[in-house]
Amino acid sequence: MKVAVIGMGLMGGSLSLLLKKHRIATHIIGVENNPEHAAIALNLGLADSIETLISAIENAQLIFLAVPVDVAIELLPIMMPLVKEQIVSDTGSTKLAICKLANSLPNRQQFVAAHPMWGTENSGPQSASDQAFKGRTLVICEAEKSSEKARQLIEYIYTQLGMHILNMNAADHDLHAAYISHVSHIAAYALANTVLEKERDDETIFQLASGGFESTVRLAKSNADMWVPIFKQNKENVLDVLxxxxxxxxxxxxxxxxENxxxxxxxxxQANKVRRILK
Amino acid sequence: MKVAVIGMGLMGGSLSLLLKKHRIATHIIGVENNPEHAAIALNLGLADSIETLISAIENAQLIFLAVPVDVAIELLPIMMPLVKEQIVSDTGSTKLAICKLANSLPNRQQFVAAHPMWGTENSGPQSASDQAFKGRTLVICEAEKSSEKARQLIEYIYTQLGMHILNMNAADHDLHAAYISHVSHIAAYALANTVLEKERDDETIFQLASGGFESTVRLAKSNADMWVPIFKQNKENVLDVLxxxxxxxxxxxxxxxxENxxxxxxxxxQANKVRRILK
Known part of the structure; x- marks a missing residue:
């Protein structure tokens, strides 16, 4: 199967790597605006060719949209009218905005709104990992609006990559994602800024930082271009949890x-009770 | 060398394991009030015998005090008057209170105030690890108040275990520890409580929790009996950073x-700048 992957970042790159490894894709068409990332994706064999968005849609049977959520909102209205038999699925961390948008576009049944709940603090094709997705959950939203064929294909693929499928409505997804993922990122960013503000001496931080600090601020390395649009699209929920x-x-x-x-x-x-959930 | 380890928890247990592995200790005398922990320490071979505090001090040449910082404050005044040639060192995460106390006790020069900057979210002898300490920093406070012999022995031992030695005054230690370690724990505890408060459905948290959430709240599993006394002893600094x-x-x-x-x-x-410090 010829697969187009729009966005050769951490998510699109890892997906490409695994679709080839599992022999689901015979050819990956990469779409990537950043020429440096495009070159890396070709060099690492993540993509077999780099094409324009229009050419990728024409030539692929399956299209993954793996770009920041604000870019996804811009690209989907260009993509959906061009779709014939192709199936399109996104990977975005917010689902309400894209689902609302998809419902107003042609060929809604060819689209599967999905969120593979995996990521690292790194970005770019050089961070692509063949250990991605495994054991994590894929949330599919408004599955009833996708054709049986489209939904089954996406479920089949992510199941092959070791994911569990969870159906959820888009509003619930965004609420839960705010609790469990989005606020963790803000907490880590704010903690990093606290320490950088208070502790002006990098060398002291470096020497004293033990494993605890590293793991708690790890997410503070996460990419602004990816996260600002997520916080923006999920503003109300994120503010509530914040x-x-x-x-x-x-x-x-x-x-x-x-002194209580x-x-x-x-x-x-009370906090220790996370042990009952996270091993 | 006969070594007494007061407190067979994560820290004392790991220390015992490594002192034997590196053939620094020929016999570990464990002191442990919790009978269950004492039994585990014997079963796991962390301690060769479990003795009373008084007997351990009498029979050992070197004594590590590896108990919560409030217990350390209670035990040190009992221990120091009994010391003859023995060298005593603690492992506490706060240093100002214990240094002030040690300065008022007999045999100050036999005591080395130290903080091996290593830990995990787990506690108890069953969590002892032979991967402890390696590559981390040992902070020694008020080194000038310890005898040359005492300081050299402690430095030698922790260097053998792969630690870097850093000298610091006790007030500076507590300030830096508040920034880099203590506030990370409060942030993680508060984040866990946020999620547990907002997200009443454990199964949803479990299914949606990706690696990011897990690493950010990891420290929220940390033991209350260890951390309350740390926050109490370092109250002013912790409040400032909080x-x-x-x-x-x-x-x-x-x-x-x-919407800015x-x-x-x-x-x-700004937060991304932690990358320059933490790889």
Missing amino acids: NEHISQLRKFKSCLEK YTLLHQLIL | NEHISQLRKFKSCLEK YTLLHQLIL
């Missing part, structure tokens, strides 16, 4: 200020 | 509220 997070931090602050170590202990025991 | 952290989070919140995505982008680029 308010809750600030209020949780204030509880810790208040315990210290009032019994309550501090209870707050920590 | 205030900064809340104000950094408010900047993200304000960007979203005011240019500033949001800048805040993220």
Whole structure:
């Protein structure tokens, strides 16, 4: 099968790598505006050819849209009217905006709104990994609006890559994603800025940073071009969770200020309950 | 050399394991109040015998105090008057309180105030790891108050375990530790509580949690009995950094509220600078 992958970043690159490894794609057509990334994608064998968006849509049977969520919103209205038999699926971390948009475009049934819940703090085709996706969840939104054939193909492919399929409506997806993924990124960014603001001496941070700090701020390395549009599209939910997070931090602050170590202990025991969810 | 390790937890257990592996200790005398932990320490071969504190001090040449920082403050005044030739070193995550205390006790020159900057979110002897300490920094505080012999022995041992030695005064240590380690723990605890508060459905968290969430909340599994005393002893510094952290989070919140995505982008680029410090 000829597969077009729009966006040769971490997500599109990893997808390309795995579609070839699993012999699902016989030829990957990459679409990539950044000439440096295009060259890397060809050199690493992620893409077999780099083509324009229009040519990629014409020549592929299956098209993955793996670009930042603001770019996806711009490209989908160009793409969907050109689609004939091709199946299109996206990989975006927000789903409400793209689903609303897709519902207003031609060939809705050829489109599968999907979010493979995998990522790293790195970006670009050089970060593509054949360990991607495995064991994680693929959320499909508004599956009933996709044709049986389109949905089955996307489910089949991601299942081959080791993902579990979860159906969810787009609004619920964006709400849960705000809780579980988006606010973690803001927390990490803010923590990095806290430490960089307070601790002016890089060498001290470097020497004293133990594993704990590294893992907590890891996401602070994540790419702004990817994350600003996610926060923008999911603004209301993210603000809601961010308010809750600030209020949780204030509880810790208040315990210290009032020297209420019994309550501090209870707050920590409460937090320890993540153990029942995350091994 | 006969070594006593007071506290058979993650730290004391790992230290015991490695002192034997590196043939620094011929016999480890464990001191452990929790009978279950004592039994595990014996079964895992971390300790060769479990003795009382008094007997351990009498029979050992070198004594590591690896207990929560509030317990260390209680035990040191019992231990130091009993010390003759023995060298004593602690492993606590705060250094100002223990240094002040040590200065008021007999045999100050036999004591080395130290903080091996390593840990995991797990606790207890069953979590002891022979991969501990390696490549991390050992902070020694007020080294000038320890005898040359005591300091050299502790430096030699931790260097054998693969640590870098860093000298620092106790107040500076506690300040830097608040920035780099203590606030990361509060951020993780608060994030876990945010998600557990907002997302009542464990199964959804479990299914949607990708690697990002896991790494950011990992520290939220950390033990309350260890961390409450650290926050208590380092209250002023922790409050200072916590205030900064809340104000950094408010900047993200304000960007979203005011839809100032240019500033949001800048805040993220600023946070991305942790890349220059953490690989």
